[in-house]
Amino acid sequence: MARRDYLLKRAAWSLLTILFVLVLNFFLFRILPGDPTTSIAKDPRLTAETRASLARRFGLDNPLILNLQGGNPFDSQFFAYFDRLAHGDLGTSFNFNRPVSELLGERIGNTVLLVMGGQVLAIVLGMSLGLLAAWKNRTSLDTGAITFSLAAWSLPTFWLGILLLIIGSTYLGLPTAGKETVGVEFDSFWAQAVDVGRHLLLPTLTFTIVLLGEYMLVMRSSVLEILSEVFSWPGVGSLIFEAVRRQDYPVLQGAFLVIAVTVVAANLAADLIYGLLDPRIKAP
Numbered sequence: 001m002a003r004r005d006y007l008l009k010r011a012a013w014s015l016l017t018i019l020f021v022l023v024l025n026f027f028l029f030r031i032l033p034g035d036p037t038t039s040i041a042k043d044p045r046l047t048a049e050t051r052a053s054l055a056r057r058f059g060l061d062n063p064l065i066l067n068l069q070g071g072n073p074f075d076s077q078f079f080a081y082f083d084r085l086a087h088g089d090l091g092t093s094f095n096f097n098r099p100v101s102e103l104l105g106e107r108i109g110n111t112v113l114l115v116m117g118g119q120v121l122a123i124v125l126g127m128s129l130g131l132l133a134a135w136k137n138r139t140s141l142d143t144g145a146i147t148f149s150l151a152a153w154s155l156p157t158f159w160l161g162i163l164l165l166i167i168g169s170t171y172l173g174l175p176t177a178g179k180e181t182v183g184v185e186f187d188s189f190w191a192q193a194v195d196v197g198r199h200l201l202l203p204t205l206t207f208t209i210v211l212l213g214e215y216m217l218v219m220r221s222s223v224l225e226i227l228s229e230v231f232s233w234p235g236v237g238s239l240i241f242e243a244v245r246r247q248d249y250p251v252l253q254g255a256f257l258v259i260a261v262t263v264v265a266a267n268l269a270a271d272l273i274y275g276l277l278d279p280r281i282k283a284p
Contacts, residue, residue: 010271014264021260026081029252036060036094036247058094081253090257091250095242100254103239108258110179111235114200118207126212152209161206161231168202175199177232203231 036058055061059080067075084091090100126149133145168174175181179199186192232238236255243251 006275007272010268010275014268017264018261021257021264022082022085025253025256025260026078028256029247029249030064032244032247036249058092090254093243093248093251095246095248095251100250103251104236104254104258107234107236107239110233111237113196114203114207114233114235117200117204118211121204121208122211125208129212149212152212155210157206157210160209161203164202164206165231174202176202179234199231199233203233206231 052061059077062080063069063076065076065078066073081091088101090104092098093100093103096103129145129149133142136142165176169176175198177199179196180192181195181199184195186195236259239251240255242248243255
């Protein structure tokens with residue numbers, strides 16, 4: 001197989017995958033039960049006039065796919081969604097009344113902050129523990145390391161998080177939720193960094209313990225959504241959870257699009273590197 005053909009084929013499949021995700025994104029969240037206008041106003045006792053006004057404001061009164069009531073047939077929610085995406089606009093959040101791109105930018109930064117510390121610690125400690133267990137093969141140290149790793153891996157993340165939350169808040173005086181202490185004005189960047197670090201300690205420790213066993217034995221996926229809920233860490237997981245609860249279509253569409261594009265881009269990068277390194281794939 002010519003290398004150019006291989007690379008073009010992988011790139012084409014990636015584009016088709018993203019296009020499929022875009023279409024799925026639009027319909028997936030609109031089959032959720034309930035009325036999004038009620039979630040927007042956070043009041044189930046809305047009058048019909050108020051519901052209609054909110055629907056017009058966010059374009060929810062337009063036909064779903066095609067406008068068959070006269071006028072422009074493309075004047076619908078579906079084509080408005082693609083038109084905004086073509087202009088780099090992920091929409092406005094129903095719940096926060098802010099651009100989705102701003103919300104995701106903030107939450108992605110928080111998620112990366114949580115992941116970096118947990119992943120680095122888990123990789124270093126997990127692999128070190130694995131090397132130590134291999135070096136002391138068939139000894140009590142090897143048995144203890146494997147037992148600890150299996151126990152850490154099998155612990156329910158939600159339960160472990162709550163346990164560490166109780167211990168940390170009761171005996172160590174650590175904060176229980178959020179990213180920063182609410183209502184505090186910091187006099188320096190370092191004071192703020194220390195406060196963020198104290199809030200980050202418990203979720204990072206939970207993340208590290210769960211992943212540590214996985215890195216020693218096998219490689220597994222992360223548990224960020226659970227951590228976001230237990231520790232109220234303002235990451236992408238908690239944003240998605242809140243968006244589902246509020247039927248915030250733009251946030252859900254934007255978040256899942258970013259996640260999907262990231263996964264597709266990572267797979268495409270791996271395929272491209274594979275294509276360059278594999279001698280069976282010949283250059284044209």
